[in-house]
Amino acid sequence: MVKEISKNIEDKIMAAAVDEFEEKGFNGARMQQIADKAGINKALVHYYFRSKEKLFEKVFLIVAQRAFKKFATTLNNDGTVFEKIGNFFNMHQDLLWxxxxxxxxxxNEVNRNPNLIKKVFEKAELDSNILGFIEQINDEKAQGKIRTDVEPISLLVNIISLSIFPYIGQPVLTEVMQRLNSDYGTFLQQHRQQLAQFVINSIKA
Amino acid sequence: MVKEISKNIEDKIMAAAVDEFEEKGFNGARMQQIADKAGINKALVHYYFRSKEKLFEKVFLIVAQRAFKKFATTLNNDGTVFEKIGNFFNMHQDLLWxxxxxxxxxxNEVNRNPNLIKKVFEKAELDSNILGFIEQINDEKAQGKIRTDVEPISLLVNIISLSIFPYIGQPVLTEVMQRLNSDYGTFLQQHRQQLAQFVINSIKA
DNA sequence: GTCTATATTGGGATAGAC
DNA sequence: GTCTATCCCAATATAGAC
Known part of the structure; x- marks a missing residue:
């Protein structure tokens, strides 16, 4: 079946493109490299995706939406806010690692082209998950479990900040840890263990 | 004095380069744009700095070291750990804004080229400031002011995570806030007010 | 030192054979 | 559908006049 074969090549190109774009960014990525990584000819990449921009956008939306989907589902599990925070960090740290x-x-890419983020959000049903979590936080505030001065959105942003930054700052942390006679990997394994407790300590009534 | 004039043009180019590189990154920046922003000819940029790479490295080291210097000094002020945390967020949030x-x-640039970070650290005396702050945290743990399970380095990374991420995630937060019928600017003004208290709540014994 | 004009190359994209 | 060969432009860099 011809369709099948062509689909496989499309997938190979997509996989190679994810690799190349994630490593170098849109501006740093090379169509030749993508072709090489996919084990095919450069002209074929254009045959299937017409242009670098089109290929990039397709790749970007897929990986971004997959990431946001996993992100959203952990907020949607059962449990108290404290339990969800623990679950979230466990899942998210595994994923990020x-x-x-x-x-x-x-x-960096959404900073370069803020329009991308709108397209990501169109399909990822983040809103209801966010709103649900916010509601639960307010409930537990009313129940006296969570400090009344906790602002749900800020809490959410704080959680995400704490979870993501250690990966974004990898090169800096690698250098700092080296200077402290440690290393990035062992630091991170320690660091992730205290994230949930750090947040819970902060917000519990 | 000829030296003076040439120094002024060098400065103009540097300023224009900071602008262009910060906005587009190394790969996205254009020498022509830098020349335009500096109000001079493109060939002059090469005359003064030989290549894009050399210009970039000079620009990058200056802005990075300036940033790290301001960062380090706030850790070095007088006061308790809790006071320093408050001062740090005030200063850092103003700076980031x-x-x-x-x-x-x-x-993004140190991620693209991790070698850059070594050069930044060579001149910015971060180590002693970091070590001093860590020591102080341990002192206050011993005095019973800070929880004994607080790991100083992780605390430091948490503080930086909380401070920086809201700016790195600007495009995403802008979109989210829009969908929640708010906007990024007002969110950030609220958000920054709770950062210090969020950390202090978490670590106070 | 500062400009204009030009060299050079890297890399996205297409034409055309098979 | 897949390749080779080639086009073509954008962008860094330099030569050379003034």
């Missing part, structure tokens, strides 16, 4: 250069890639 | 696209630029 496996995709260490995704965050800086993602943030 | 005035240089909103510096963090993502900086982190």
């Amino acid at each position: 496996k995709n260490r250069n995704f965050p800086i890639f993602f943030l | 005035k240089n909103r696209n510096f963090p993502i630029f900086f982190l």
Whole structure:
């Protein structure tokens, strides 16, 4: 079946493109490299995707939406706010460890072209998940479990800040740890263990 | 005095280069744009700095070292750990607000070329400041002011995470806030007010 | 030192054979 | 669909006049 074969090549190109774009960014990526990584000819890349921009946008939306989807589902599980915070950090840290250069890639690209973020949000149903979590926080504030001065959105942003930054700052932290006679990997394994407790300590009534 | 004049043009080019590089990154920046912003001819840029790489490195080291210097000094002021945390967020948030696209630029460039960070650290005396702050945290742990399970380095990284991420994530937060019928600017003004208290709540014994 | 004009190359994109 | 060969432009860099 011809369609099948062509689909496989499309996938190969996509996979190679994810690799190349995540490593070098849009401006640094090379179509030749993508072709090489996919084990095919450069002209074929253009045959399937017409232009670098089009290929990039397709790749970007897929990886970004996949990331946001995983992100949203952890907020949507059962449990108290404290339990969800623990679950979130566990899941998110695992995910980030496996995709260490995704965050800086993602943030840099949406900074370069803020229009991308709108397209990502169109399909990822983040809103209801966010709103649900915010509501739960307010409930638990009313129940006296969470400090009344906690602003739900700020809490959410704080959680994400704490989770993502250690990966975005990898090169800096690597250098700092070296100067402190440690190393990035061992630091991170320690660091991730205290994130949930750090947040919970801060907000518990 | 000829030297004076030439120095002024060098400065103009540097200023224009900071602008262009911070906005577009190394790969996205254009020598022609830098010349235009400096109000001079493109050939002159090469006359003064030979190549794009050389110009970039000079610009990068200056802005990065300036940033790290300001960063380090706030850790070095008088006061308790809690006071320093408050002072740090005040200073750092003001600084970031005035240089909103510096963090993502900086982190992206050191990610692209991790070698840059070594050169930044060579001149910025960060080590003693960091070590001093760490020592103080341990002192106040011993005095019963700070929880005994607080790991100083992780605390430091948490503080920096909380401070910087809202700026790195600007495009995302802008979109989210829009969908929540708010806007990025007002969010940030609220958000920054709770950062110090968020940390202090978390670590106070 | 400062400009105009030009060299050079890297890299995205297409034409055309098979 | 897949390749080779080539086009073409953008962008760094330099030569050379003034």
